[in-house]
Amino acid sequence: MSDDEPATLEQRVTLMDPEAVTRVLARMSREIVERNEGTADLVLLGIRRRGVELAERIQAVMEAEEGVAIPSGALDITLYRDDLGTVGPRPVIGESTLPLEGIDDRTVVVIDDVLYTGRTARAAMNELMDWGRPSRIFFCVLVDRGGRELPIQPDIVGRVVSALPDQVVEVLVPEEDGRLAVELITRATETP
Amino acid sequence: MSQRPMLLKGGRVVDPSQGLDDHVDVLLTEGKVSKIGTALPRPEGTEEVDCAGTVIVPGLIDVHVHLREPGGEHKETIATGARAAAAGGFTAVCAMPNTDPVIDSPATVGFVAAAGREAGSARVYPVGALSIGQKGERLTEIGELVEAGAVAITDDGRPVMDSGLMRLALEYAQAFDIPVADHPEDLGLSRNGVMNEGVVSARLGLAGKPNASEDVHILRDLLVAELTGGHIHIQHVSTRQGIEAIRQAKARGVRVTAEATPHHLLLTDEAVEGYRTDAKMNPPLRSDADRDAVREGFLDGTLDTLATDHAPHHYDEKEQAFDDAPFGIVGLETVVGLILTHLVHTGEMDLSTFVERASVQPARAFRLPGGTLVEGGVADVTVLDLDREWTVDPSLFLSRSRNTPFTGWDLRGGPVRTVVGGRTIWTLAEGSRS
Amino acid sequence: MSEPARPLGKDLVGLEDLSADQIRTILDTAEPFKEISERRIKKVPVLRGQTIVNLFMEPSTRTRISFEFAEKRLSADTVNISSTGSSVQKGETLVDTARNLEAMKIDMVVIRHWASGAARFLAERIPSNVVNAGDGSHEHPTQALLDLLTLRDHLGDLAGRRVCVVGDILHSRVARSNIWGLLKLGAEVGVCGPRTLLPRGIESFGVEVFNRIEEAIEWADALNILRLQLERMKGGFVPSLREYNRVYGVSTARLEKAPRDVLILHPGPMNRGVEIDSDVADGPQSVILKQVTNGVAVRMAVLYLLAGGSPERAEAAKRRGMGG
Numbered sequence: 001m002s003d004d005e006p007a008t009l010e011q012r013v014t015l016m017d018p019e020a021v022t023r024v025l026a027r028m029s030r031e032i033v034e035r036n037e038g039t040a041d042l043v044l045l046g047i048r049r050r051g052v053e054l055a056e057r058i059q060a061v062m063e064a065e066e067g068v069a070i071p072s073g074a075l076d077i078t079l080y081r082d083d084l085g086t087v088g089p090r091p092v093i094g095e096s097t098l099p100l101e102g103i104d105d106r107t108v109v110v111i112d113d114v115l116y117t118g119r120t121a122r123a124a125m126n127e128l129m130d131w132g133r134p135s136r137i138f139f140c141v142l143v144d145r146g147g148r149e150l151p152i153q154p155d156i157v158g159r160v161v162s163a164l165p166d167q168v169v170e171v172l173v174p175e176e177d178g179r180l181a182v183e184l185i186t187r188a189t190e191t192p
Numbered sequence: 193m194s195q196r197p198m199l200l201k202g203g204r205v206v207d208p209s210q211g212l213d214d215h216v217d218v219l220l221t222e223g224k225v226s227k228i229g230t231a232l233p234r235p236e237g238t239e240e241v242d243c244a245g246t247v248i249v250p251g252l253i254d255v256h257v258h259l260r261e262p263g264g265e266h267k268e269t270i271a272t273g274a275r276a277a278a279a280g281g282f283t284a285v286c287a288m289p290n291t292d293p294v295i296d297s298p299a300t301v302g303f304v305a306a307a308g309r310e311a312g313s314a315r316v317y318p319v320g321a322l323s324i325g326q327k328g329e330r331l332t333e334i335g336e337l338v339e340a341g342a343v344a345i346t347d348d349g350r351p352v353m354d355s356g357l358m359r360l361a362l363e364y365a366q367a368f369d370i371p372v373a374d375h376p377e378d379l380g381l382s383r384n385g386v387m388n389e390g391v392v393s394a395r396l397g398l399a400g401k402p403n404a405s406e407d408v409h410i411l412r413d414l415l416v417a418e419l420t421g422g423h424i425h426i427q428h429v430s431t432r433q434g435i436e437a438i439r440q441a442k443a444r445g446v447r448v449t450a451e452a453t454p455h456h457l458l459l460t461d462e463a464v465e466g467y468r469t470d471a472k473m474n475p476p477l478r479s480d481a482d483r484d485a486v487r488e489g490f491l492d493g494t495l496d497t498l499a500t501d502h503a504p505h506h507y508d509e510k511e512q513a514f515d516d517a518p519f520g521i522v523g524l525e526t527v528v529g530l531i532l533t534h535l536v537h538t539g540e541m542d543l544s545t546f547v548e549r550a551s552v553q554p555a556r557a558f559r560l561p562g563g564t565l566v567e568g569g570v571a572d573v574t575v576l577d578l579d580r581e582w583t584v585d586p587s588l589f590l591s592r593s594r595n596t597p598f599t600g601w602d603l604r605g606g607p608v609r610t611v612v613g614g615r616t617i618w619t620l621a622e623g624s625r626s
Numbered sequence: 627m628s629e630p631a632r633p634l635g636k637d638l639v640g641l642e643d644l645s646a647d648q649i650r651t652i653l654d655t656a657e658p659f660k661e662i663s664e665r666r667i668k669k670v671p672v673l674r675g676q677t678i679v680n681l682f683m684e685p686s687t688r689t690r691i692s693f694e695f696a697e698k699r700l701s702a703d704t705v706n707i708s709s710t711g712s713s714v715q716k717g718e719t720l721v722d723t724a725r726n727l728e729a730m731k732i733d734m735v736v737i738r739h740w741a742s743g744a745a746r747f748l749a750e751r752i753p754s755n756v757v758n759a760g761d762g763s764h765e766h767p768t769q770a771l772l773d774l775l776t777l778r779d780h781l782g783d784l785a786g787r788r789v790c791v792v793g794d795i796l797h798s799r800v801a802r803s804n805i806w807g808l809l810k811l812g813a814e815v816g817v818c819g820p821r822t823l824l825p826r827g828i829e830s831f832g833v834e835v836f837n838r839i840e841e842a843i844e845w846a847d848a849l850n851i852l853r854l855q856l857e858r859m860k861g862g863f864v865p866s867l868r869e870y871n872r873v874y875g876v877s878t879a880r881l882e883k884a885p886r887d888v889l890i891l892h893p894g895p896m897n898r899g900v901e902i903d904s905d906v907a908d909g910p911q912s913v914i915l916k917q918v919t920n921g922v923a924v925r926m927a928v929l930y931l932l933a934g935g936s937p938e939r940a941e942a943a944k945r946r947g948m949g950g
Contacts, residue, residue, distance in 0.1 A: 076658070078672075079662075079670035079671070079672040079700075079930075080670065080671055080672070081672075084672060084673075084933060089633065089930050089931050089932075089933060092654070092655075093655060093658040093659075094658065095657075095658050095661055096661070126671065127670075130665070130667040130669065130670070131665070131666075131667070132666070389826055390826070390827055391827040391830045393825070394825035394826065394827045394828060394830075394831070395642070395802075395831075396742055396743065396764060397742040397743075397761075397762050397763035397764030397765070397799060397802060398742050398743075398762075398763070398764075399763075400825075400826070402826070466746070467742070467743030467746060467747065508719065508721070511719070511721050512719055512720060512721070512747075513720055513739065513741035513742075513743055513744045513747055514741065514742065514743045515740075515741040515742065515743075515762065516719075516720075516741060
């Protein structure tokens with residue numbers, strides 16, 4: 001952010017501490033296994049960026065509790081976004097990495113950090129269709145903050161939060177941010 | 193056709209042909225300069241022109257313009273070209289013969305002369321082709337061309353590549369006392385070049401014409417002129433080596449006159465950056481060193497004649513890829529301001545030398561009336577305001593074309609009145625009077 | 627998101643106009659695009675609904691096909707216009723062609739033209755994005771970018787690496803774009819060819835000049851060997867193809883004398899037995915086919931980075947706060 005922009009006063013409130021996030025992820029892991037009636041044909045795919053770390057945590061819980069290896073991967077939906085015309089291209093495009101077994105006839109669990117407008121979920125599903133034909137897709141998010149612009153609902157939710165349009169819900173993971181938490185940010189623009 | 197006498201009063205008269213630089217009045221009667229002096233008598237019915245604060249000089253003459261008629265009337269006509277000349281302060285121009293058809297017969301020469309008279313503006317002197325169809329093969333009927341009004345011969349637009357033909361022209365033309373003008377370019381060396389060969393052409397990926405393509409041709413012309421004793425007029429010199437060759441030839445008595453153009457005096461090939469077709473001309477704009485040499489030659493008189501090489505082109509001909517666009521820029525309506533601003537006001541050249549290069553010497557080189565305000569001479573006069581400030585705006589040109597690299601240049605000084613044969617053909621206040 | 631809405635500006639006319647960072651952005655963006663061509667469905671919807679015209683005023687199969695693959699893999703709608711049989715050959719000027727394209731509301735033009743400066747000419751006259759696919763002897767930026775990507779794949783960081791462009795530098799847009807791109811990425815650049823095919827003043831670009839191929843091979847980490855256009859024979863720039871091969875041809879015998887393995891690039895199409903011998907072209911040091919693969923990825927990256935909306939709309943979008 002450049003210096004000449006008006007100073008923004010940022011207010012951060014912690015919605016979930018590390019323990020809360022860990023507990024919720026463990027519960028989500030169990031819910032996935034329950035919905036799938038076991039771990040057969042499960043594939044976990046995190047949406048870049050924070051969804052990948054969350055998926056890894058869910059995978060760890062699941063593998064420990066079920067005692068089997070669960071295939072996982074990452075989805076980068078940059079090229080499937082619908083806002084190129086408004087925000088322009090993002091120069092950094094991550095790679096999509098899928099498990100070697102592929103996703104045909106599998107139960108794919110798409111994992112993301114925050115569900116807001118629903119556009120990321122739409123893009124993720126479009127991308128999955130280009131990769132193959134899953135038998136079932138579950139959509140799984142740590143936080144649903146409301147504010148949908150598309151008729152999309154999650155199958156498994158960690159926590160529901162009612163955030164105002166100018167508020168931001170941030171999921172923080174140690175790999176990227178140095179800590180595990182969910183925070184609500186309120187920005188008020190003030191004249192200094 | 194009798195006309196009212198005109199008294200130019202209160203101006204500074206600068207006429208190097210008679211070593212004059214003084215505040216005197218000039219009386220023009222019956223198309224002649226009848227009297228120069230202070231407190232002149234004023235015949236009945238005299239039109240008095242207040243020239244206080246201005247400079248009165250012998251009418252400027254441009255020996256190198258392309259008026260495009262016949263065949264290129266969408267670019268310029270003899271009438272529009274003559275009016276553009278008047279608006280640029282010129283009382284006479286020499287029209288190059290590379291039209292369609294080529295001016296290579298008495299009839300076509302006569303056509304240009306008649307159309308010039310009819311325009312009733314600046315005088316238009318036809319220049320005849322050197323070879324039939326400008327093909328570089330056989331001489332035109334030079335004697336008949338001169339009889340019809342041609343004041344010189346040239347194949348300008350293209351060089352005379354055949355040295356034997358050049359020898360014949362320089363020998364044969366002597367009987368008629370006209371210069372043989374040549375566009376110096378060795379086509380074998382310039383090949384398909386579209387700009388100067390140098391760092392800029394290497395970067396832009398455009399084919400270049402090396403200096404040597406002009407140099408060897410200038411040297412050839414000088415040697416053949418020396419051989420024959422004929423008068424060679426080298427057009428639009430742009431290279432330092434070419435200028436040095438002319439300087440040496442003059443020193444050993446070769447009959448050579450040579451042109452400097454405003455663009456080669458002021459610009460370099462940097463002006464081509466961005467593929468600007470308004471900076472595409474032949475010979476091309478060259479390096480800093482060449483531009484400096486052109487200036488030096490123009491100051492010391494090696495390049496004795498100021499000529500614009502006024503080359504109008506329709507806007508959509510220039511609105512093309514650089515390779516496709518034609519060579520040439522217009523020059524008549526900008527040259528006086530450019531030279532006053534960038535050479536005279538800077539102190540490099542005194543006003544009298546400017547008048548020498550732009551009027552006295554062109555008249556002498558092409559044996560034209562004018563170039564002097566001596567009593568009894570033609571009443572061709574240019575009045576200059578050395579301090580008027582203006583900006584080059586091609587939309588105001590009287591020329592039919594607008595192709596100039598000088599758009600937007602802020603200039604100081606320019607013509608305010610042009611008088612031909614004692615009659616005002618243009619004033620700044622009223623625009624064209626014709 | 628704090629990255630600029632348009633990392634490249636409106637057009638890609640030449641590498642001379644780009645910064646080192648912009649070149650690196652294109653190369654980095656090309657990396658993930660390589661993977662798309664490996665997928666079963668080799669297509670992403672990022673340019674869906676965008677119309678791209680491939681305006682090829684000079685014959686070219688390779689570059690046009692590479693662009694077309696790139697466009698189709700990004701889901702753009704493409705139209706090809708080539709000089710044969712088009713109105714351009716019937717005397718239509720470039721400016722009229724440009725205006726007509728504009729009137730049809732297109733988003734991008736990929737232009738190949740025989741005149742230097744043609745891409746810039748078009749870019750200055752239409753609001754669509756313009757990509758230079760080779761203009762006269764001026765630049766061929768996407769070719770140089772794919773060369774850079776291939777070099778980087780094999781040599782890593784190009785800073786301090788020595789790359790020599792061999793052949794007709796005078797008439798080559800590939801050479802010019804390579805020289806600018808390599809210099810900006812910090813490589814040392816050499817040129818090697820007969821003096822008749824080196825532009826006067828080439829040293830001022832900041833390159834080493836080699837008159838003999840043996841010297842270039844001894845010096846270089848990589849050779850980018852240009853195609854010898856057969857027209858150059860007619861122009862008398864080289865006496866004969868046989869002589870060219872004997873003096874400048876890259877052969878295994880010559881490469882064996884090199885102090886290190888020299889990477890071999892060629893923009894194609896090759897004249898085997900003229901500028902390059904077959905055992906070199908097909909040999910272990912050749913990365914010529916990798917260049918072709920990288921060509922599609924680089925062009926996808928360029929089209930992607932040029933696409934997109936106006937900075938004002940981007941600002942509005944940012945204020946609205948985009949997100950999942």
